[in-house]
Amino acid sequence: MNAMSTPAPQTLSSAFPGGPRLLADVGGTNARFALETAPGQVGHIHVLPCCEHPTLAAALRAYLALPDVAAAAPVVRHGAIAIANPVTGDFVRMTNHHWEFSIEGMRQECGFDVLAVVNDFTALARSLPFLGDQKRQVGGGTAVAGSPLGLIGAGTGLGVSGLIPCASGWTALLSEGGHVSFSPVNETEVAILQFAWREFEHVSAERLMSGAGIELIYRALADYRKVAAEPLSAADVARRALDGTCPLCDEAIEAFCGMLGTIAANLAVTLGAQGGIYIGGGIVPKLGDRFDRSAFRARFEAKGRFRQYLSAIPTHVITAQYPAFLGVSAILAERLAA
Known part of the structure; x- marks a missing residue:
């Protein structure tokens, strides 16, 4: 990987045919929608609770019918x-919600001409080159240019991805790394894992690195501390x-x-992510x-x-409010240009 050339500078598409574009970031709790009305100009952002809509299509239509959205984009192509969720074919069944x-x-x-649907952390990974100062470094040194980037984020679940440099720019990994088996590193974490085994046959990283995971850790520690x-x-x-308190x-x-x-x-050494590890999701930024x-x-x-190797790798907390929109914008622009 280190032998690869530095990716070409990333810019949002300079051409913008077809009018305003719908951008969406759908989690297990909320669906976030926006319109991109010109290259890089994202607005009309609304957050719709998933539980209030029977299907994703219903939520999408409800967003497009909102007065400010309909006025800005009467037709969205x-x-x-x-x-x-994993996106491996035409049919999508969400892991942390009932939509399919x-x-x-x-x-x-x-009524779309083109509709791209991708994993949320694939999209978030594609946003990393566009973040600018919308991130906060937490330790480490300086990123090595032309090296892979790693991405991890805890929210309703645990998302994992990476961004790999290639001749034409970047390739985002279609990863489900949040479902690797959790590995404890001390006695307290062994006790937490043993407590979790009472409820789950397989304890993945996501079982603990998520909102529900924080609740599980709390209950496990209460049990451990009696x-x-x-x-x-x-x-x-x-x-x-x-x-x-x-x-x-x-x-x-x-x-x-x-x-x-x-x-x-683990992700950093697996990917050789000397370009840095980025932390997204809804939990860490709020801490x-x-x-x-x-x-x-x-x-x-x-x-x-590998302490010295890892001490040189910067870790960043993503502070952008809606970073996935940057990623899906880039993915859609590429799809339309193909």
Whole structure:
């Protein structure tokens, strides 16, 4: 990989035929929609709760019918959707929500000429060259130009991807790395894993590196410490950790951050991601400087003989509010230019 040339500079498409384009980022909880009305100009952003719509097509039509959207784009011919799910063919069944659909069927139902549907972390990976200053470095050195980039992000689930340099630019990996088996590195994490085995035959990284995972870590630590667990949501655990009112909640968030450091380091050495590791998803950005002060970076570098190798790799928290839109815009532009 190191022998590859530096990718050509990435720019959003200079041509913009066909009028405004629909961009969407669909997770297990919310579907985010936007219009790209000119190259790089993204607006009319609305977030629709998935639970309020029976299908993705219904949510899409509801977005297009909103007054400001309909006024800006009475007709939308092209669209691109990033979705928190594997996309391996025409039929998509979401892992963390009940929506399922045929891509071609939805294209026809919603009246698109072109509709691209890709994995959300594939799209997020494609956004990385466009982030500019919409990221915050947490430890490490300087990125090595022309090297792979790694991407990981915890939210409703755990997304994983990478961006590999090639002669024409970048290739985003279609990864489901969030479903690798969780590997503990200390006695406390062994206890957390043993607790999780009571509920799940297979404990993936996603079982713990997610909103539901924070709740599971909290319950496991309560069991391990032999104290009563309250019925707390992930948001409750994070809030109590950040305001200092619950030591057990703070321990849960610290364990979460440490585990994420180990998993991010696994990705870095697997990809040879000397261009950096990027952290997306909905959870880490909300932790703010608590994440920066956590065990994340120390655990990222704790790889024995590879400590020096990992200590040079920068890790970044993505701070852009809607970064996946940048990625699906680039993917759609390429699809239309093909």
